Amino acid sequence: MNRINQKLQEDKKLLSIYFTAGYPNVDDTATIIQNLETSGVDMIEIGLPFSDPLADGPTIQASSTAALKNGMTSELLFEQLKDIRQSVSIPLIIMGYFNPMLQYGIEAFCEKCQAIGIDGLIIPDLPVDVYHSEYKATFEKYGLINVFLITPQTSDKRIHFIDSVSDGFIYMVSSASTTGAKVGFGNTQTEYFERIADMNLKNPQIVGFGISNNETFTQATTYAKGAIIGSAFIKHLTKNGVNATDEFINTIL
Amino acid sequence: MSYNINNKGYYGAFGGAFIPEMLYPNVEELRQNYLKIMAEPSFQEEFHQLLKDYVGRPSPLYFAKRLSEKYNTKVYLKREDLNHTGAHKVNNTIGQILMAKRLGKNRIIAETGAGQHGVATATVCALMGIECIVYMGEIDIARQAPNVARMKMLGAKVIPALSGSRTLKDATNEAIRDWINNPVDTHYIIGSAIGPHPYPDMVTKFQSVISEEIKWQLKEKEGKEDPDYVVACIGGGSNAAGTYYHFLDKEHVGIIAVEAAGKGIHSGESAATSALGKEGIIHGCKTLLMQTPDGQITEPYSISAGLDYPGVGPLHSHLYKSGRGEFYSATDDEAMTAGLELAQLEGIIPAIETSHALAIFEHKTFHPDDIVVISLSGRGDKDLQNYIDYFKL
């Protein structure tokens, strides 16, 4: 069974952490992954940097630009991760924009992911409809789970379609926004969280965007299976370096 | 072969809507409604009334006698520079503001390179009393200062794009991010035939008034609707799309595109997308774009802010790949020289974007009997400082 599905069966709320590969330093990728696993994180999203990350706010834009300046590429990321399964067993997801994957070749990209032990992908600008008609078979051939986003504006009908195409979890974007930690959730979020919880979807939901501390993590996971933190962790990395992950994770859990 | 969009939103292999889910409701709302709204008699009436009384259409089709003599062919200039606000861009913003109103939106965002689209958007927002926010690269704010001042005077808020190359691509990124953050009340008026479906088709249809007029104007002057060639410069490709539209399926009309070669196609400082680009995704659209082998979008260069874009609209990728269009590129120097030449032969100072189209005569020789219609997409007022600096006037 895919490590993501295994993890989702555990009777606990899950913490997933996003970081940008190649940031702060180009060779930090494996170290950050190992440290996150040791710190008790449940799942990791490895960000493949892109020059024009449309769905991202200033923090992830800046880490992506820095990572590309540091020389990060798809090929280099695969090289850095080739032995990662010798040291960690945590579910690993690559999150990146579609164009770099398209240039690598979708089949070649998926094949590489499987060889390394990547469990899934999150591609914000690959719409579920295109995935469903053109790429689903390839992803499945290489045992990869593709994760889709929903937002407060996504219609019930589309959520049900996304649920039917998904086989892992649904990435629930907390509010209409680009990535970047803002403080606190209001009534709108609570209503949205409740609406989704009441839909009884087949896939569990993990909330992302706007989670930055224990309070927002707790609010999100009251309704959902887990939560994802990105920008807040990148800010922590920028300030404290790669070896202080415990310090950050302890403030969340 | 058809050169029009198919029912899935593609021109051949190019187009589609590769957008994050956050944009889906807005883009889908537009996709489901744009053709219906455009077909409404009340929409058509208001659109054409404004084009006539406010924009000043039809724009003249002017026989350029001295230019024709110099290049020994028959050159007509389609005078989009005489439109209100000074370029073709306003044809699209009039259409889109009417669309936005019918969709119930009360906040408008736009990106701009040369500032012409920003000015045209700020203008229609002032006309309709709607809030307007324009994203513009920091570099472009500096090189197109008169247009920044115009936008401000028209009541728009100009927000500098500080990321990447700080030009048109980055302004577009910022506008898209704004739309993600304001998903309910906002309409994004894209300024070229780019972006996710249905934008390229909608912008093309609003701009198609250019070729619609060329047909009857040429019939009046030459006794036939079809020229031998239509020529336009290409940034994202909106003035070109409008100029070609009614001739796309008439194979006897040659379609000529001129891109910006910057300092030379292979200088590393260029925006000649068809020559340098590879198929990929930019701003929600599958099309040709300049990129690294790793799929990172390359920062383009052109002296002209409006052509300084690493991609090209999907219609044009299809025209290029299918061989229907002839693609050329003009360097900064060729364009500037062609701009000065038009000023001195015809008394018309063109926008630097347009000067690229005029540089076609450096690259192609026409037959004396050929009727060549060039899209004079904009006037050069905004570029005066650049011309002065370049020619030490």
Ligand SMILES: Cc1ncc(COP(=O)(O)O)c(C=O)c1O
């Ligand atoms: C006068 C003029 N012509 C051409 C362009 C290029 O845009 P497009 O290719 O969409 O016509 C611009 C863009 O700013 C412009 O201002």
